[in-house]
Amino acid sequence: MNYYSDSINTLxxxxxxxxxxxxxxxxxxAFHILEMPEDRVKSLSESILTARxxxxxxxxxxxxxxxxxxxxxxxxxxxxxxxxVVEEPADLVAYEKTGQYDGVYHVLHGAVNPMIxxxxxxxxLKELLQRLAREDVEEVIVAxxxxxxxxxxxxxxxxxxxxxxxxxxxxxxxxxxGGALEYVDEMTLYRALEGRIDL
Amino acid sequence: MNYYSDSINTLxxxxxxxxxxxxxxxxxxAFHILEMPEDRVKSLSESILTARxxxxxxxxxxxxxxxxxxxxxxxxxxxxxxxxVVEEPADLVAYEKTGQYDGVYHVLHGAVNPMIxxxxxxxxLKELLQRLAREDVEEVIVAxxxxxxxxxxxxxxxxxxxxxxxxxxxxxxxxxxGGALEYVDEMTLYRALEGRIDL
Numbered sequence: 485m486n487y488y489s490d491s492i493n494t495l496x497x498x499x500x501x502x503x504x505x506x507x508x509x510x511x512x513x514a515f516h517i518l519e520m521p522e523d524r525v526k527s528l529s530e531s532i533l534t535a536r537x538x539x540x541x542x543x544x545x546x547x548x549x550x551x552x553x554x555x556x557x558x559x560x561x562x563x564x565x566x567x568x569v570v571e572e573p574a575d576l577v578a579y580e581k582t583g584q585y586d587g588v589y590h591v592l593h594g595a596v597n598p599m600i601x602x603x604x605x606x607x608x609l610k611e612l613l614q615r616l617a618r619e620d621v622e623e624v625i626v627a628x629x630x631x632x633x634x635x636x637x638x639x640x641x642x643x644x645x646x647x648x649x650x651x652x653x654x655x656x657x658x659x660x661x662g663g664a665l666e667y668v669d670e671m672t673l674y675r676a677l678e679g680r681i682d683l
Numbered sequence: 684m685n686y687y688s689d690s691i692n693t694l695x696x697x698x699x700x701x702x703x704x705x706x707x708x709x710x711x712x713a714f715h716i717l718e719m720p721e722d723r724v725k726s727l728s729e730s731i732l733t734a735r736x737x738x739x740x741x742x743x744x745x746x747x748x749x750x751x752x753x754x755x756x757x758x759x760x761x762x763x764x765x766x767x768v769v770e771e772p773a774d775l776v777a778y779e780k781t782g783q784y785d786g787v788y789h790v791l792h793g794a795v796n797p798m799i800x801x802x803x804x805x806x807x808l809k810e811l812l813q814r815l816a817r818e819d820v821e822e823v824i825v826a827x828x829x830x831x832x833x834x835x836x837x838x839x840x841x842x843x844x845x846x847x848x849x850x851x852x853x854x855x856x857x858x859x860x861g862g863a864l865e866y867v868d869e870m871t872l873y874r875a876l877e878g879r880i881d882l
Contacts, residue, residue: 487775491738497730502716518735529728534693537721572714
């Protein structure tokens with residue numbers, strides 16, 4: 485790796501540490517950066533550090549935020565009696581993009597996964613229960629992933645929320661819109677059948 | 684795009700400007716960066732700016748370098764009478780990785796391409812001729828790409844170098860090592876035939 489000068493080597497090494505960027509694309513990125521106007525490089529470099537330094541977790545829902553309370557929780561037009569529980573901030577963004585959900589969220593920052601040492605106490609689960617005790621919540625929608633870990637987490641949450649005497653629901657599993665049955669796996673087909681609704 | 688806080692939006696926008704990084708991967712990268720330890724983010728951010736600020740072109744060959752003269756040109760063990768002309772710094776690195784070349788280089792920073800307005804005067808071509816006049820060079824190896832632009836540039840260079848009374852050669856075109864003839868295009872097969880050598 486001493487084909488490059490020191491500063492390029494360092495840059496390539498740093499870029500290779502990012503997800504989805506191997507040594508080859510790191511090299512390509514580095515050469516691109518070296519040919520960018522210096523002010524553009526400066527704003528790229530600054531945006532990385534600024535974002536990391538400014539970012540914190542919303543006091544209410546643990547979404548990523550620049551402020552103490554995130555834009556969703558801080559919006560009085562949202563229905564604060566409806567809480568959707570998601571695993572990651574990216575899942576929240578996915579639902580926000582639908583434009584069809586007007587409740588608030590709770591971000592767990594993971595799912596129960598004993599294999600890699602993620603226990604319920606590593607998630608923002610206690611904080612959810614405190615929130616349910618503190619606020620006037622009518623329904624908790626569990627939108628964890630449809631994976632083994634996501635389902636296990638959903639079960640755990642449903643148990644606690646029921647104990648608190650609050651309605652708890654799970655987003656539907658089924659055939660994706662636009663999906664041809666032929667290519668859908670058996671488990672999804674089974675879930676779609678089980679979850680059928682009256683027309 | 685107002686699903687995120689301002690600092691995340693800015694970061695995603697900056698990352699999307701890099702080659703091979705679309706809005707989706709920019710989002711994934713941004714979330715990863717936000718979860719990285721702050722000191723790692725700091726060194727990533729700094730490496731980008733430092734590389735861009737430190738980098739300059741080698742006085743001799745126009746390779747990227749932290750110093751006035753790059754590591755290849757500054758190496759007295761290299762044969763300075765043998766100059767390989769390449770289009771980009773990445774091409775130089777590709778040949779360095781072979782470990783089989785002990786001459787020096789000359790980086791053109793492009794190839795003649797009138798379609799996108801790259802004229803001979805936009806390349807480090809004049810600098811190559813000045814170098815040939817100034818130094819004691821025995822051979823110029825033209826290693827521009829095997830594309831229309833690369834071949835046109837090679838022709839141009841060969842004309843000038845011959846005028847200067849110096850030997851000029853072109854790297855061979857042919858079947859890639861490990862390549863099955865069946866899958867090689869006609870032009871390459873033709874070149875391989877033309878360039879056949881005695882055994």
